[in-house]
Amino acid sequence: MKNYFIFHLLLCTAAAILSLAGCKPDEPVLVPxxxxxxxxxxxxxxxxxxxxxxxxxxxxxxxxxxxxxxxxxxxxxxxxxxxxxxxxxxxxxxxxxxxxxxxxxxxxxxxxxxxxxxxxxxxxxKGAEKDEPGPEEPDYEFEAFVFIGDYYGTRRSNNELHTYTNILSSAEDITAPGATSYQFELYCEAPADGRNPLPDLGTYTCGNGSEAMTFVSAKYTYINGNGAVERDLTINDGTIEFGQDGKEYFFDATLTDSEGKVHHITYSSSVSIIYGEYSQDPHSVILTKDVDFMAKSVEATYKGTENNVMHVSLLFDDHGETRYQNIMHVEAYIPYNEEGKILPGTYNISSDHSEYTIETGEIAIVYGIEMPYGTYLEYIYYDMEGSGLNRIAWGAITKGTMNVAGGDNGTYDITMDFTTAEGHSITGTYEGEINLEGFAFTTLTGDREVILDGAIAKAECMKEGNYESIWELLIASPDGGDCIRFELATATGALPDGIPSGTYYAATDIDDPWEGEYIPGYLTEDGKLGGSLFYSDLDADGRPREYAPAIDGDFIVENHGDGTYDISFEMEDDMGNIWSGQWSGEVEVVLDGLSTLTEDRNVVFDNATATATRYGETWGGYLWEIEIKSQNGGDAVRFNVASAGGDFSEGVPTYEYYATVDNDDPWEGEYITGYRNENGELSGSFFFSDFDSDGNPQEYAPAIEGDFILDNNGDGTYSISFAIEDDLGYVWSGQWNGAFELIDNL
Known part of the structure; x- marks a missing residue:
């Protein structure tokens, strides 16, 4: 029945369409x-x-x-x-x-x-001209005293031409009363000197920016004595000559405005002119310009040796000698030599890590953030268009060569000619000494089995952050025998639970290891052993005579959850030697936190009262101390929060407050984390309970991380919930609803 209805409906619709098609409207009469x-x-x-x-x-x-x-x-x-x-x-x-x-x-x-x-x-x-006419006198003759120019590279061009905006004026402020100004934009080829970009010398004609040696967007403006714009005319025709006389530069322009008036404009600099640098797009972290730099220093760091090829990181820095700082990161692979020298030759971009190669660069997205890797230029510039702050752009190198000459007398002559993934040219030079830091400090001369029979293990959390914790694991044999030390980056969690199970790999950045990495071994500036390493044969002062850093390899941890662990490792040192071993046993976890908690804690408020005290100011807002206390010494919490400004009588604003990264300067929407001050008092945000007769809590835990959610209901009452992690990784959480007593201490 349903299908029949649909078929009948389609027939009716078709009939209606055919009947409408038969009605042809009268055609309109077209008028010539x-x-x-x-x-x-x-x-x-x-x-x-x-x-x-x-x-x-x-x-x-x-x-x-x-x-x-x-x-x-x-x-x-x-x-x-x-x-x-x-x-x-x-x-x-x-x-x-x-x-x-x-x-x-x-x-x-x-x-x-x-x-x-x-x-x-x-x-x-036209009328007859019996005599040859002389040169036409301009309607306006103007000598400019002020030059303002900005260089935009190829950002404003659709055909890879380089653009320069120019203002020739009678005053620094072109909007000042009585000011006359001429503005125009020059299009030309790439500048001869990228460190001080200037337009090509020669004569520019009026155009649309599609060809080199043309100008566009030209106009003439005159501000009268009352500060009003009296003349604001576009330029329709003419020529602009940009020339050089010694160190001086000059403009000589003859322009015709939209009213047919002819303007003759001249300007001569007393010294070389400088264009503002706008060629880098401030809205992009990817380099959008060509760069030519002259490095003043280089840092060379030894990263290890594999298959008789040394991996060396080179950091060339011009220290802002070109008004904008350029730091060239080069990951080079050099034939191994016992002197640790950067050998002469031509190094080519490659990803096979063979000798005389340079690792390809890339900009990868990690957790939604663009980050550079491999060989890349770090371009540091001042954002004059927006924030007014220093910004960084990266150019990942995908083509090119680095030529190394010299080195016999300690002095090198290095020339770099690279191309980024976006096709921008990166050229640079360096002349001077190169000292290789951290070159092969292992004492091993071959592979080494590490014997840890009877060794004692201890683990201590050295640093607990928002995203990972840094642990030091020490497994030491008695009587100065074999020992290992590893610095591990783990997920945050309850510290008494110890080091999480997993396979840990060498970190690429010892200053910022990621979860699941260990910090490779290194020598500190004062010659001490740092990071992850093997050592043995300790002397009477506890100094090892045998040692080797962990540069690469897997460190495997199995935490059984009862205080015991199985650990195995196979490490490569900075000379390619392998040291390996295994150990099983109990690990003593050293705890040094403020919290007295031994497990997660549910905060329960018993007939609690609450106060909110305004006690300080922040940027555009206030500091509040919120206290919720149960009667009879029961559970209590204190939160110190930074809020937006507003009327005190309206109370604490609604927010989802997060832990600040700076207790001395919290931002709006953050709470101050818990800590012990210089007087030994518990300060900042805390959970408290079990108060003694003197009002001192016997149970407490600082707020280190987590959300404190406050809803101001607008009628003097509040709804509050929180789930907070302390400095041992335990979570204390709860909720409360009620009214605040507002106290103003400002």
């Missing part, structure tokens, strides 16, 4: 239209000849007739031919022997049936 298409007046030389009037007829009638005639009697027009060529009227003009030009209006008429339509245009003939 006449238009002269010449661009401006018709001009003809004094010698006379044939002048052409062009036109078009839209919707012509079948019986239409075109005619033309001067508006008034004109003895210097001998004939008009409007029949031989459709759309064109040929006007024969006699020579003009007078010095003055002459003109006449031509009426074009189109007649059809009993109607007539017309259009008109002026015919202008």
């Amino acid at each position: 239209e006449l238009e002269i298409t010449n661009d401006g007046d018709i001009g003809i030389a004094a010698e006379g000849g044939t002048a052409l009037l062009t036109y078009k007829i839209t919707n012509p009638a079948e019986n239409g007739i075109i005619t033309s005639a001067p508006e008034e009697e004109c003895d210097w027009i001998s004939s008009m031919d409007y029949e031989s060529t459709p759309g064109v009227v040929k006007i024969e003009v006699a020579p003009n022997t007078d010095n003055e030009p002459r003109s006449v209006k031509i009426i074009l008429t189109y007649t059809y049936t009993d109607k007539t339509i017309e259009d008109a245009i002026t015919l202008v003939q």
Whole structure:
């Protein structure tokens, strides 16, 4: 039945469409239209000849007739031919022997049936010139005293041309009363010196920016004595010469404005001119410009040796010598040599890590953030367009070479010629010494099995952050035997639970290891052993005679959850030697936190009262101390929060408050984390309970991380919930609803 209904409906719809299609509306009557298409007046030389009037007829009638005639009697027009060529009227003009030009209006008429339509245009003939005219005097003569220029690279061009905006003015402030200014934008090829970009020397003609040596967006502005814009005219034609005379640069421009007035503008600098640097797009962390730099220093760091090839990180820095700082990160692979020298030769971009190669660069997205890896340029510049702060852009190197010469006497001559993934040129030089830091400090001469029989293990959390904790694991044999030390980055959690199970890999950045990485071994500036390493044969002062850093390899931890662990490792040192071993046993976890908790804690408020005290100010807001206390010494919490400004009587604003990263300067929407101050008192945000007769809590835990959610209901009552992690990784959480007593201590 349902299908039948649908079929019937379709038949009815089709019938309706066919009936509508049969109704044809009356066609509109099209009226003829006449238009002269010449661009401006018709001009003809004094010698006379044939002048052409062009036109078009839209919707012509079948019986239409075109005619033309001067508006008034004109003895210097001998004939008009409007029949031989459709759309064109040929006007024969006699020579003009007078010095003055002459003109006449031509009426074009189109007649059809009993109607007539017309259009008109002026015919202008030049006057005779018996003598050669001298150079035309400009209407305005202007000598500029102020130059303002900005360089935008190729950002404003669609065809890889480089652009420079220029202002020639009578005053620094072009909006000041009495100020005259000329603005224009030059288009040309890439600058000869990228460290001090200047337009190409030569003459620029008016254009649209599609060709080099042209100018666009030119205008003339005059501010009258009252500070109002009196003249603001576009420039339609002319030339601009940019030249050099010794160290001085000059502009010499002859420009015609939209009113036909001619302007002659000159400017000469007393020293070399400087263009503001805008070629880098401040909205992108990817380099958008070519860079040429001259490095003043280089840091060389030894990263290890594999297959007789040394991995060396080179950091070239020009220290802002070009007004904008350039730091070139180069990951080079060099034939191994016992002196640890950067060997001469040509190094090519590659990803196979063979000798005389440079690792390819890339910009990868990690947790939604763009980060550079491999070989790349770090370009540091001042954002004059937006924030007014230093910004960083990265150019990942995908092509090019680094040529290394010299080195025999300790002095190198290095030339870099690279190309980024976006096609921008990166060229640079360095001349000077290179000292390789951290080169192969292992004492091993071959592979080594680490014996940890009877060794004692201890683990201590050295640093607990928002995203990972840093643990030091020490497994030491008695009597100065074999020992290992590892610094591990783990997920945050309850510290008494110890080091999480997992396979840990070498960190690429010892200053910022990620979860699941260990910090490779290194030598500190004062020559001490740091990071993850093997050591043995301790002397009477506890200094090892045998040691090797962990540079690469897997460190495997299995935490059984009862205080015991199984650990195995196979590490490569900085000479390619392998040291490996295993250990099983109990690990003593050293705890040094404020919290007294031994497990997660549910905070329960028993007939609690609450106060909110405004006690300080922040940027545009206030500091509040919120206390919620149960009666009879029960559970209590204290939160110190930074809020937006507002009327005190309205109370603490609604927010989801997070832990601040700076207790001395919390931002709006953050709470101050718990800590012990210099007087030994518990300060900041805390959970408390089990108060003694003197009011001192026997159970407490600081707020280190988590959300404190406060809803101001607008009627003096609040809804509060929280789930907070302490400094041992335990979570204390709860909720409360009620009214605050507001106290103002400001």
